[in-house]
Amino acid sequence: MATYQGRRGLMLYCALILLIAGFVYLARGENRMLMIVIFLMLLSTALLVGAEVLNKSSLFSTVMDRGMEDTRSKVSDCFYEDMSTRDWLIGKGLLGQYFCPGVDWDENALYRKVIETGFLQIILKGGVVSLGLLLLIMIPASILGIFFSKNLITKAFGLWIFIGLVNMYPSSVDTFTLNYLMMWIGVGICYSKEIRNLNDATIMQYLKKL
Template identity: 80%
Template sequence: MKALTSRHIRIAFLNQLSLSETKRINLFFLGFILYSLGFALAATGLINYIVCSSIQVVGVFLFFPAIISLINFRIENGYLRILFYLYLCYLITIIFRGFIFEYFLMRNLLIDAWYGLFIYATPLVFLFPMKLGFFKKLIDATKLFAILSLLIFLLFSAYILLKSSDQAIVMTEIFSRSLGLAAGFVLFTFPYHSWKTNTLSFTVIISIFMLATFHGRRGLMLYMGLILMIAGLIYLSRGENRLLMGVILLMLFSSVVLVGAEALDKSSLFSTVMDRGLEDTRSTVAICFYEDMSDRDWLIGKGLMGQYFCPGIDWDDTTLYRSVIETGFLQIILKGGVISLALLLLIMIPAAFLGIFFSENLISRAFGLWIFVGIVNMYPSSVDTFTLNYLMMWIGVAVCYSSEIRNLNDATVMQYLKKL
């Protein structure tokens, strides 16, 4: 097939989705929302496990056929084409190394959104039709996730606000990362949205930040803090009265640091994070991980079912082997080794660089920044999960590698968004 010209590609991006594409994308997001909601509700331990799993299964039957029908394996960029296909093939080897076909194991792999089977299918969204209409659908899904996260926070507030409760910590982490965190992307692209949408997203991110602070979840605090800081910088770079706003923000920051120091020390809200501020909660797990990994394991990982010897760490104090290490980079190495991590970073880092520094519009720049924030948080957190924020990173890869999309100006983007 003759290669498309830049003009044709640009027009294709700005064109509306076809009716068929719209239906399949709607099915994908509907199924993905149901899957994520079922996973979040199961984490409470308060709702029947079969009900939650059934919701997830319905979601799978909706989004998985949609994924298959939406992907297009044609990639224009030669560097990206080689790395992406190599990465996909390597992910397949991770899945089949150590794979055991057993009912309960398969069930758990299918319904675990964080460490299950579907995280290896996440890069396929990179192959979706990159049109402005798809971006609009993505924002609509993000708003639905934001609303759901607020509703669930309120519904389970009596449990979430129990201090020093393991259940409250799990609920906070899963509700935040599986449902609410992606609202930060709306703040990165605030000029494209209504004030209601921006207010909703800001409320969700602030709520997550406060809950993370309350429970001393430092990784989640870092994620939200970076999102708020970058969103603020974007606002200052694009808003009116930037000098005045900068002065006001500096004054507010100084007030928090100088006047609020004593309050931080006495406040019950911040007492947990103050207590945990210098607490070393990971060295034991990391040492176990390092001691258990052979040279071969470091290179290619232990496969989908890979575990490391680490007794007495989990809550029941009886588990001898763990399949999860709560550091994104090490989790990737555990399953796929340094090769898997290197391939991922060789794709992600140039995408972030292109999006941030070589873009004429806010959409591309925002995706580049979103990828950057995700990579930074792969040290303290598990970012590579089957969640909307990780899907956005792969959508961002497709956007940031496209020079035609990056070269569109904001006025053109805004003009076509109003038509959708």
């Protein structure tokens, strides 16, 4: 659906999830050599016929039409012009808006509550202070989960936090969604030294008891 609608940010997000899931599987899964061979076969096939399919298929027409089209410069320019020094520092609050006429479907709308870049959205509401606190919490949690854990589930949560942080550039992540909730659950798990030191067998025993 993301490809059909030409949602480039969502396509990047889904591709990152698939890529990292593949790495995790190759690191811990079974039949790894078979999966590598299948992946290389699929990749070579995609390279050989992919260009022709893209040119002829209507499914990818939206992506081909948009290409590298810049759809955010105007919004970003309006955001930068409307933000004062105080706004950059502490934001405009939960109901904060910025002056950006003629962008949304309603051409009479003069102000917008949302900017489609997650980092700027956080700054709009809570300033650099809010963004800094968020990064100070989530970046160490991701590092602890990926590099300082002994079980796969904690590593997976660390990777999920990393994906969410990367996705804050093309889209707004800090919304009440299952994705964002899982990021904060992951933060709690990654900061727990007790959980990080559990092995996969112990984790499986706990899960079977649920």
